[in-house]
Amino acid sequence: MKERQARELATLGFAGSEDTNAGRLDGLVRAIAGVGVSSAAAVAAPPRISKGKKWRDRRAQQDAEREQRIQDEQALLVSDRKVEEDVLAAKLQPLGLSLKEIKPDGHCLYRAVEDQLxxxxxxxxxxxQELRKIAAGYIREHPEDFVPFIGGDVELEDYCREIESTAAWGGQLELEALSHALQKHIFVFSAEMAIVEMGSGFQRDGTNPSIKLSYHKHAFGLGEHYNSLVPA
Incomplete structure (x- = not known):
């Protein structure tokens, strides 16, 4: 029996004294166990995802969800939007103006003014972004002209901070601020209302071209929207 065991050990490379062979066997067992544990650990450990990547992935998902909501709203509002577009086009055509679509991302008013400039x-x-800061700065400097229209439950500074540091949608108050800060005559055309003018005193014989925007109530169901008006 011992001779048979010796021959089997010899085929595995364990020839020599019993003490030596015992040490080698112990090393072999440990090596095999170590490899097994390391392999299992390597398989079990998931790759680490950085906080930056998590934030980018979450932001991309939010953007995709917003775009999907816009598309869903558009599908529901096709008829109202078409009526609004047709009425507005009839007003603009005699003036030689046409719509230039502005991205509906919350910055549309400021992007439309940027396009006009x-x-x-x-x-x-x-x-x-600079126009947002300009509007907020003018409102801060002239609180008496804006506080009555902001609402008693909103602090002026909070309102201004939201204008300059978020994608909050802008409206007539912000346009009034931009009209005075930029010293620009602004026209706002819409399907349902008469033409709104701001800063008419800044109009100067063609040397200070007016800003022309269109206001849309039914373009998107997520809020009001502004486009830029350009020569047809």
Missing amino acids: QLHPSAPQYSF
């Missing part, structure tokens, strides 16, 4: 490259140019 770009029609006249010789005039000062501002990005939509």
Whole structure:
């Protein structure tokens, strides 16, 4: 029996004394066990995802969900939107104006004003982010003109901070602020209302071109929307 065991051990490379062979066997067992544990650990450990990637993935998902909501709302509001577009087009056609679609991302009012400024490259140019800060700054400096219209449950500073640091949708108050801060005459056309004018005192014989925007109530179900008006 011992001779048979010796031959089997010899085939595995364990020739020599019993003490030596015992040590080698012990090492072999430990090595095999170590490999098994390491392999299992390698398989079990999931890859770590950085906080930045998690935030980017979450933001991308939110953007995708918003775009889907917009598409869903558009499908529901096709008829109202079409009526509004037709009525507005009938008003704009005699004036030689047409719509330029602005992205409905909460910055549409400021993007539309930015687009209007770009029609006249010789005039000062501002990005939509800068226009947000300009509007907020003017409202801060002239609280008496705006506080009565903001609402008693909202602090002026909170309102201004929201304008300049979020994608909050802008409206007539912000346009009034921009009209005075930029010293621009602003027209707002819509299907359901008469033309709204702001800053008519800044109109100067063609040397200070007016800003022309369109207001849409039914373009998107998520809120009001503004587009830029350009020559047809």
